[in-house]
Amino acid sequence: MARQRPGRAKSIGLGILGLGVVGGGVYRALSQKAAVLAERAGGPLTVEAILVRDLKKGRAVQPPPRLLTTDPKDVLGNPRVDVVVELLGGEQPALEYIQEALRSGRHVVTANKDVLAKHGAQLLALGRERDVGLQFEASVGGGIPIIGSLLHDLLANNLTAVYGIINGTTNYILTKMAREGLDFAPALKQAQDLGYAEADPSHDIQGTDAAYKLAILATLAFHTQVRPEDVYREGIERLASRDFRYAQELGYAIKLLAIAKAEEGAIQARVHPVFLPQDYPLAKVDGVFNAVQVEGDLVGPLLFQGQGAGALPTASAVVADIIHAAKDIRQGGPATPLPLLNDSRPVRPMAEVRTRYYLRLSVSDQPGVLAQIAQVLGEQQISIASVIQKEVYEEAQTAELVIMTHKAREDAFQEALRRLALLSVVSEVGNYVRVEG
Numbered sequence: 057m058a059r060q061r062p063g064r065a066k067s068i069g070l071g072i073l074g075l076g077v078v079g080g081g082v083y084r085a086l087s088q089k090a091a092v093l094a095e096r097a098g099g100p101l102t103v104e105a106i107l108v109r110d111l112k113k114g115r116a117v118q119p120p121p122r123l124l125t126t127d128p129k130d131v132l133g134n135p136r137v138d139v140v141v142e143l144l145g146g147e148q149p150a151l152e153y154i155q156e157a158l159r160s161g162r163h164v165v166t167a168n169k170d171v172l173a174k175h176g177a178q179l180l181a182l183g184r185e186r187d188v189g190l191q192f193e194a195s196v197g198g199g200i201p202i203i204g205s206l207l208h209d210l211l212a213n214n215l216t217a218v219y220g221i222i223n224g225t226t227n228y229i230l231t232k233m234a235r236e237g238l239d240f241a242p243a244l245k246q247a248q249d250l251g252y253a254e255a256d257p258s259h260d261i262q263g264t265d266a267a268y269k270l271a272i273l274a275t276l277a278f279h280t281q282v283r284p285e286d287v288y289r290e291g292i293e294r295l296a297s298r299d300f301r302y303a304q305e306l307g308y309a310i311k312l313l314a315i316a317k318a319e320e321g322a323i324q325a326r327v328h329p330v331f332l333p334q335d336y337p338l339a340k341v342d343g344v345f346n347a348v349q350v351e352g353d354l355v356g357p358l359l360f361q362g363q364g365a366g367a368l369p370t371a372s373a374v375v376a377d378i379i380h381a382a383k384d385i386r387q388g389g390p391a392t393p394l395p396l397l398n399d400s401r402p403v404r405p406m407a408e409v410r411t412r413y414y415l416r417l418s419v420s421d422q423p424g425v426l427a428q429i430a431q432v433l434g435e436q437q438i439s440i441a442s443v444i445q446k447e448v449y450e451e452a453q454t455a456e457l458v459i460m461t462h463k464a465r466e467d468a469f470q471e472a473l474r475r476l477a478l479l480s481v482v483s484e485v486g487n488y489v490r491v492e493g
C-alpha cells in the first residue's frame with residue numbers, strides 16, 4: 057500500500073468486515089461523529105466497503121447499499137482501503153482475512169478475542185514484518201481501555217497480577233443469583249430472555265470467553281505468550297443458590313474471576329468462580345459490567361471498570377483504534393508500538409496452585425463424622441479454618457457442613473474431594489469454590 061506523506065490530510069479508507077452488533081455501532085459512530093473524528097484523526101475517515109453475509113438482512117444502521125458486499129475481495133483487494141476493521145467474530149474466516157490484510161500492507165483493527173488469543177503472537181509478528189499495525193482494544197472488556205493501558209501507559213511497571221471480571225453474561229447471572237436467590241438455570245433463562253446471554257451461551261458460562269480474554273491480558277501484562285489452552289478454566293454451572301446464601305453469611309460475594317499472577321519464575325492463569333471478600337472493589341462490580349484490576353510495582357493497584365459489551369461501548373474502543381491507525385498511516389508506519397513478547401515464563405499447572413477453599417458437604421448427622429472428614433483433609437495437608445453445620449434434615453438424618461480451609465495445593469484438595477466422596481458418612485460433596493483475597 058502506498059504510504060501517505062506526513063501531515064497530508066487525505067481521507068483514510070476503511071474496509072469493514074461485519075455489520076452486526078459491533079459493526080453497526082462502529083458505522084453509527086463513524087457517521088454521526090464524522091467531523092470530530094476527522095479532526096482527531098487528522099483527516100476524514102471514509103468507509104469504502106462493508107462485508108456482510110446477507111445483503112437482504114434488516115439492520116440497525118443503513119449504509120448506502122453500494123457499500124455492502126458479500127465478496128471479501130471488495131474489501132481486502134480494494135485499493136481505496138487503508139485500514140481493515142475486522143468485526144466478523146469467530147476464528148475463520150476472520151483469521152484468514154486479517155492475515156491477507158496485513159500481508160497486503162494494510163493496518164488492521166479487530167475486536168476478535170478468539171483470533172487474538174489463539175494467533176495473536178503470529179499476527180503481531182506479521183504486522184511487524186510488514187510494518188503495519190494490528191490493534192485490538194475491543195477484544196477484551198469492550199469499552200474499557202485496558203489493552204492500551206497495558207501496551208503503553210503501564211510499561212514502566214513490572215506487573216504482578218491482573219484480576220478481571222471480563223464476561224458480562226456470567227456476571228449478570230451471578231448477580232441475579234446473589235440478589236434474588238435464584239438457582240443457575242432460571243437465572244440463565246432470565247439472561248437469555250433479556251438478550252444478555254446468547255441462545256447458545258456455553259462459551260460464556262463455561263468460562264471459555266473469559267479464558268480467551270485472560271490469555272490476551274496475561275500475554276500483554278507479562279510479555280510472554282500465554283495461550284488459551286494454558287488457562288485453567290471452570291464455569292459457573294455448579295453454583296447453587298445455597299452457595300450464595302452461605303457466601304453472604306460469611307462475608308463474601310461470588311464472582312467468575314479471571315486471574316493472572318506473576319510468581320517466582322512462573323505465571324498463574326486461571327478462570328473459575330471465587331469467593332471474594334464483600335468489601336473488595338471487584339466484589340461490587342455487578343450486572344453486565346466488566347472490571348479489570350491490575351497491580352504494578354510502581355503504580356500499585358489500579359481498577360478499570362465499564363461496559364464490557366454492547367454496540368456503542370465496543371465501538372468506542374474500535375473507533376479509537378481506527379484513529380490510531382489513521383495517525384500511524386499519516387506518520388508513515390506503526391508509531392503505535394507492537395507488543396514485544398520477550399519473556400518466557402511458563403504457566404504453572406493448576407495442580408500446583410495454592411488457594412483457600414469453601415467446601416459444602418451433605419453428611420450423616422451422627423457422632424464421629426467431623427473426625428472422619430478432618431482426618432481426610434489432614435492427610436492431604438489441608439488445614440481447616442472454620443466449620444459450620446448449616447442445615448439439618450431430620451427425616452433424612454443428614455446435615456450440611458460448610459468448611460473454610462487455609463491455603464492448600466489444588467492437587468491435594470482434589471484428592472481430598474475424591475476420598476471424601478468415598479466416605480459412607482458423606483452423602484454428597486455439594487460444591488467447592490476457591491477463595492481469593
Ligand code: NAP
Pocket residue numbers: 073074075076077078079107108109110111113126143144145146148149167168169170194195198364365366367370
Ligand atoms: P454479530 O452481531 O454476530 O455480527 C457479525 C457480523 O459479521 C454480521 O454482520 C455478519 O453478517 C458478518 N459475518 C459473519 N461471518 C461472516 C462471513 N463469513 N462472511 C461475511 N460476513 C460475515 O457479532 P458482534 O457481536 O458484532 O461481534 C463481532 C466481534 O466483536 C466478535 O469478534 C466479538 O467477539 C467482538 N465483540 C463483541 C462485543 C459485543 O458486545 N457484541 C463486545 C466486544 C467484542 P450478517 O449481518 O449478514 O449476518
Ligand code: HSE
Pocket residue numbers: 198222223224225226260265364365
Ligand atoms: N459474551 C461476551 C460477554 C461479550 O458476555 O461479556 C463480549 O465479549
